Amino acid sequence: MSEAFYIIDGHAYSYQAFYGLSTLFSPDGKPTNAIYGFLRMIYKLLDEKQPQYLAVCFDLPSPVFRNQIFEAYKANRKEMPEDMRSQISTIKEVLKAHPICVLEKEGFEADDIMATLAKKASAKGIDVYLVTPDKDIAQVLQEGIKIFDLKKNLVLDARAIEEKYTIPASKLPDYFALTGDKIDNIPGVNGIGPKKAAQLIQEWQSLEHLYENLDKIEPEKVRKTLEKYKEDAFMSKKLFLVQDDMPILFELEDYRVQKRNIEKLLPLYRQLGFFSFLSEILEKNPIQKDAFARKIENQEALCQLVSELNQQESIILAIEDNSESLCWSKKIYSIGFLWGEKAAYIEFDDIQLNQKKVLEILYPILFQGPKKSGYNLKSIYTSFAIQGIFLMPLGFDISMASYLLENSEKTLEHLSLQYLGESMNFSKENKSECWGMHLNLLKKLEKKLSELLSERRLDPIFYECEIPLIPILSEMERFGILVSRQNLEIILQEFREKSYNLEQKIFQLAGESFAIKSLKQLAYILFEKLQLPKSKKTKTGYSVSIPILEDLKKYHEMPGMILEYKELEKIKDFYSEKFPYMLHLETSRIHPQYFQNKHSSGKIVSSLPDMEKIEKEVSVCCIASPEHIFVKASYNQPELRILAQFSHSEPLLEAIEKNIVVPKDDLYLWIQEHACEYKEVQEFFDESIQKLEKERYLTMITGRTCYAHDIISSQKDLKRNSQEAHWKALLEGSLWDILKRAILRIDQKREESMFSFFFFASITNALIFEVLECEKEKFIGLVRKEMQEAALSFLPLPVDITSGKCWQDFFQKST
Secondary structure, eight states, rough: OOOOEEEEEEEHHHHHHHOOOOOOOOOOOOOOOOHHHHHHHHHHHHHHOSSSEEEEOOOOSSSHHHHHHOOTTTTOOOOOOHHHHHHHHHHHHHHHTTTOEEOOTOOOOOHHHHHHHHHHHHHHTEEEEESSSSSSSGGGOOOTTEEEEETTEEOOOHHHHHHHHHHOGHHHHHHHHHHHHHHTTTTTTTTTHHHHHHHHHHSSSHHHHHHHHGGGGGSHHHHHHHTTTHHHHHHHHHHHOOOOOOOOOOGGGGOOOOOOHHHHHHHHHHHHHHHHHHHHHHHHHHHOOOOOOEEOOSHHHHHHHHHHHHSSSSSEEEEEEESHHHHHHHGGEEEEEETTTTTEEEGGGOSSSHHHHHHHHHHHHHHHSEEESSSSSHHHHHEEEETTOOOOSSSEEEEHHHHHHHHSOOHHHEEEEEIOOOOOOOOOOOHHHHHHHHHHHHHHHHHHHHHHHHHHTHHHIIIIHHHHHHHHHHHHHHOEEEEEEHHHHHHHHHHHHHHHHHOOOOOHHTTTOOOOOOOHHHHHHIIISSSSOOOOETTTTTOOOHHHHHHTTEEEEEEEHHHHHHHHHHHHHHHIIIIIGGBBBTOOEEOOEEEEESSSOOOOOOEOOOHHHHHHHHHGEEEOTEEEEEEEEEEEEEEHHHHHHHHOOOOHHHHHTTTTTOOSSSSSHHHHGGGGSSHHHHHHHHHHHHHHHHHSSEEETTTTTEOOOGGOOOOOOOOOHHHHHHHHHHHHHHHHHHEEEEEEEHHHHHHHOOOOOEEEEEEEESEEEEEEEHHHHHHHHHHHHHHHHHHHTTTOEEEEEESSSGGGGGGGGOO
């Protein structure tokens, strides 16, 4: 079997990669979608085809010799997007770092270079595969030279081209001299189509021979057309003809595929944020592991460990638990500690002491002692709290620090690759090594991220706001919210009745009953029976996707009903099938998880279940414990007031106070529609967008930053979406920064024992508490005072408060 040489059209596949991946940015905010997509394609080719030789050919931005023949050659093509142009040089840089041979030549196109290389390599008996989606290069196909379509994983030879065009591949320049090529702005002969061009070349073999026998061409109309556009025809052939004899020095060994140059690639991958590539390299080339943790196996060693830890100011703490489980079923399987240069771990399944005794001995260290740092401290805190141990004091949370730095949640593996260039490919068999490497990695990340927080001046927000929130959110998860199973069943029955009634209306409109959930039957009703405009046809029939149904609403009322029915069925299925499993069997309480680092604005969100969804759909099911009542507190039109504060708009603030301004649910849409009515708001909006494009971040009212790398995109939709998302984040994030301060102030009053009992029941777009009913009025006064004072450092915000025995009561008038 002969060796293979794959020659890649770098220009064409850079375009494919750029438009194939929409949003991808390096850690420093530069677009990388074309680079990543292109490299992924290269690595797929190397893995699957394993070529012996490889080259990548590029066009240069300067004019080529074809522009001298025809100035308007390719003049109809849009300019390369700036986002893509900036990535081409980096693609070449990474390829050269491999090393993979990169070729480009002034005055010529990638096709010319590819054809020349193919001819030279084939002459040496090498099988050549031209990797390109471009039809122009097909003219050079012959024995030993083929096209490889990477997207379709398809090899095309000269015979396949002849079957497609009904002429030999070598005659394609003659064929396209007649048909022209709109993509490249090659004129051809106006009036000669593909079918006629193929007939003429079949009969006369070449353009030259055709014109030598022009007097024999029938009918007369075709002859006159050919005669009229003779100059265009010969010019078009010159434009389409690739140059396969370029002056290129060719040494076959220069193109041989080599082993990746790890030393050059690792820093490039880190710089670009290509952590999957980084991980692949590190897994195949693991770093030397020289960190180990001591295993604690008896009470004497455990007591010695406690003694050592008690002398430290701070320690790294990590646990192995069933972290995906619901709150009440959390279990700890092992614990790891790191202090100074030492590390130790305890496995509960393999120790002479039982877990209860171990935790009892560790209690002085966990409940007080040194500061505890780690990754995802809230999860660790909750796992210990379930065992009756409350971690104090808390130190550095790596996951929270990375979120503040980047406004997005990152896995520990990702952070390790990004900030340390290290993989977490630890041996699971060797527990000592695994724990040692893991704990040391946490130590290094704490050091690195701590430095970055200081550089960005985010320490106050981190230590004074986010870290103190951890115990409060954990308590909310553990205490949960009581659910009335009786009310839930009533709501479910209402959903069933609504669903049935809607189903009957749909059947009535259709004139027959059918399976609404069957895409095939639904398509038949909509497009065949009701004769609505047909959607795009797929392998399984006409599409009835949600966007299609939304579009069809303007033609008939049924698509709207179908959408309503689908949404109702989804809600019904959730509360009848999934939601019951989230209820504790004995207490009937739900225990949602709360997250500080999931939303770009800093908003606290929940899952298992999503409490905003619960409040909206089944609020009547959330009930207070006996002798208790819920209190819900929220700021009055806070985001609009924050906007007025940012823009220093007295007219807007006055309109808010007089209730003249009542924005829609979509505040950003309101701003777009009404900003022009308030001069200061419009000016602030324009200035903020300019600042966002220049600095790529917005600053919340508290000083916290929100990054927007995609704001510089040359793709209009992407840029507009980014502007909208980050404007929302600016106002919503500012609100949540204030709300978090209010939470901490109110919690402090509990610490001061001002009330018999209260706790934070939940957080949606407001603060929800459960308090003793006899202390409700006193508590409402406290909440109003503390929330107003939390906001007063930034702006005055009125507080609306409601109360009730169930969440449905919150919809009553505020007090």
